[in-house]
Amino acid sequence: MENVIGLADCNSFYASCERALRPDLAGKPLVVLSNNDTMVVAASPEAKALGIGLGEPLFRVQRIIKTHGGAFFSSNYTLYADLSQRVMEVLKRYVMRMEVYSIDEAFLCLSEFSDLDLPSYASSMREAVREEVGIPLSVGIGGTKTLAKAAVKAAKKSSGGVFDIRGQEEAVLAKLPVEDIWGIGRQYGRLLRRQGVDTALGFMRLPERWVLKHMTVDGFRTQQELKGFPCLSLQEARPPRKELVVSRGFGRVTERAEEIEEALCEYASLAARRLRREELVAREISAFIMTSPFRPGPQYVGIKSARFPERSASTVAFIRAMRSLLSGMYRPGYPYRKAGVILSDLGDCSVIQGNLFVSPAERREQQLLRAVDHLNDKYGTEVVRFGAVGLTQPWRMRREALSPHATTRWEELPQVNAS
DNA sequence: TCTGGGGTCCTAGGACCC
DNA sequence: TCTGGGGTCCTAGGACCC
Numbered sequence: 001m002e003n004v005i006g007l008a009d010c011n012s013f014y015a016s017c018e019r020a021l022r023p024d025l026a027g028k029p030l031v032v033l034s035n036n037d038t039m040v041v042a043a044s045p046e047a048k049a050l051g052i053g054l055g056e057p058l059f060r061v062q063r064i065i066k067t068h069g070g071a072f073f074s075s076n077y078t079l080y081a082d083l084s085q086r087v088m089e090v091l092k093r094y095v096m097r098m099e100v101y102s103i104d105e106a107f108l109c110l111s112e113f114s115d116l117d118l119p120s121y122a123s124s125m126r127e128a129v130r131e132e133v134g135i136p137l138s139v140g141i142g143g144t145k146t147l148a149k150a151a152v153k154a155a156k157k158s159s160g161g162v163f164d165i166r167g168q169e170e171a172v173l174a175k176l177p178v179e180d181i182w183g184i185g186r187q188y189g190r191l192l193r194r195q196g197v198d199t200a201l202g203f204m205r206l207p208e209r210w211v212l213k214h215m216t217v218d219g220f221r222t223q224q225e226l227k228g229f230p231c232l233s234l235q236e237a238r239p240p241r242k243e244l245v246v247s248r249g250f251g252r253v254t255e256r257a258e259e260i261e262e263a264l265c266e267y268a269s270l271a272a273r274r275l276r277r278e279e280l281v282a283r284e285i286s287a288f289i290m291t292s293p294f295r296p297g298p299q300y301v302g303i304k305s306a307r308f309p310e311r312s313a314s315t316v317a318f319i320r321a322m323r324s325l326l327s328g329m330y331r332p333g334y335p336y337r338k339a340g341v342i343l344s345d346l347g348d349c350s351v352i353q354g355n356l357f358v359s360p361a362e363r364r365e366q367q368l369l370r371a372v373d374h375l376n377d378k379y380g381t382e383v384v385r386f387g388a389v390g391l392t393q394p395w396r397m398r399r400e401a402l403s404p405h406a407t408t409r410w411e412e413l414p415q416v417n418a419s
Numbered sequence: 420t421c422t423g424g425g426g427t428c429c430t431a432g433g434a435c436c437c
Numbered sequence: 438t439c440t441g442g443g444g445t446c447c448t449a450g451g452a453c454c455c
Contacts, residue, residue, distance in 0.1 A: 039421080039423070053420085055422065057421070057422095075423090075424095105455080182453095182454080185452065185454080186452090186453095187453085188452075216428090216429055218428070218429070244425090245426075
């Protein structure tokens with residue numbers, strides 16, 4: 001059977017989510033900001049047309065948005081995750097096998113349908129997502145994942161939002177800039193340009209030996225995929241998570257150890273909660289603190305790790321670890337900008353290996369934490385917290401333009417007024 | 420240009436072993 | 438010409454993705 005892959009990709013996903021709840025902003029430029037409201041991470045087509053690019057700092061776009069009657073939003077990941085799920089549910093109805101690749105993308109196995117008119121099949125899928133969730137979608141179709149990725153770029157430019165690259169691969173790849181290939185980033189892009197390779201077609205035609213030598217097997221696989229030989233299979237089941245990171249920049253820099261400790265304890269609590277939600281436990285915990293590499297002046301990065309005698313998902317244990325890790329790496333006199341917690345060596349909580357040195361008290365603690373999780377889930381926000389995370393949290397990130405959690409919290413349901 | 424937060428995989432090189 | 442060779446495990450760093 002012919003191998004056919006579809007890639008369904010939501011257009012300007014975060015911006016489209018905000019717009020789905022604010023129909024009054026139809027046709028207006030709209031941007032979503034990164035944490036701390038620092039820079040643009042998503043922009044609607046209208047915003048892009050005004051020259052607003054991703055990565056642009058807020059202050060530079062604020063005026064443009066205002067004068068055009070648009071809006072900007074702090075990122076609201078709860079909302080995006082919820083709408084993402086709804087999009088995926090719709091897509092699932094159209095295929096037997098798919099891979100949820102990211103919050104706004106899914107690879108679809110279309111091989112079984114290759115005798116259908118695939119572009120029109122994709123169009124009806126696209127319509128359904130727009131109708132039922134209110135999110136615009138593009139679909140690329142090709143013989144491999146990498147070709148489907150190239151196809152979706154063309155789909156975004158076409159009016160119908162669907163593009164089938166099959167039968168015209170070389171013509172399309174001849175126009176695709178080499179760094180726009182999925183799997184070729186900035187570094188390899190530069191390397192290839194230095195070699196005189198400017199397009200995807202040029203890359204495809206490079207000697208395989210050269211690609212293997214300079215770009216590892218990853219680059220080689222990308223090249224094979226462009227030639228139409230599938231190397232990347234559809235990952236229907238999510239492989240088990242290996243690591244969990246919670247890190248954020250502070251709302252302002254700080255030199256104070258007490259503030260950094262609060263932040264680390266807060267991140268550790270968040271990490272613990274996510275870990276429990278995914279029914280995982282961690283053997284190792286690390287913390288890091290750093291100054292801003294983008295500011296002049298002395299720099300410092302500290303990172304320390306600790307291992308637990310038994311894998312754990314305990315907020316109490318994690319907070320305790322933060323205190324000792326921080327005292328082992330904190331250096332006074334530096335303007336710290338960011339900190340984070342990394343949980344690694346993860347395992348499934350059901351196969352936790354018993355250890356003689358863990359007390360029954362610690363096991364009882366797990367029950368307490370489950371109760372806390374339950375309360376926090378039920379009341380929608382962190383109603384029960386540990387004292388270590390602080391009360392005023394002066395280091396907390398800025399999110400001044402947050403949209404309501406309209407689809408996940410009853411109190412924040414949008415109101416509709418009939419007139 | 421100015422640079423957020425959360426991930427994964429691959430490779431080289433060192434330590435260690437027989 | 439040099440030379441011990443082969444294996445495993447771990448870590449750091451680099452590359453990529455959204």
